[in-house]
Amino acid sequence: xxxxxxxxxxxxxxxxxxxxxxxxxxxxxxxxxxxxxxxxxxxxxxxxxxxxxxxxxxxxxxxxxxxxxxxxxxxx
Numbered sequence: 124x125x126x127x128x129x130x131x132x133x134x135x136x137x138x139x140x141x142x143x144x145x146x147x148x149x150x151x152x153x154x155x156x157x158x159x160x161x162x163x164x165x166x167x168x169x170x171x172x173x174x175x176x177x178x179x180x181x182x183x184x185x186x187x188x189x190x191x192x193x194x195x196x197x198x199x
Contacts, residue, residue: 180189
């Protein structure tokens with residue numbers, strides 16, 4: 124697989140974005156957090172749920188509304 128020249132992490136063959144070494148899911152170029160395969164939004168490291176691009180808080184999988192960090196209930 125193609126590697127990132129700096130980090131040597133495995134890259135996604137199409138986008139060349141750096142991948143998570145375990146899941147091979149594409150990572151955010153800055154944070155190296157795993158991204159959602161469809162949206163490329165950064166995912167929560169534990170749940171892999173998509174995060175809000177600004178706050179990095181976990182989003183509801185359907186609405187993408189940001190969730191409360193403690194309860195995971197969707198916030199307004």
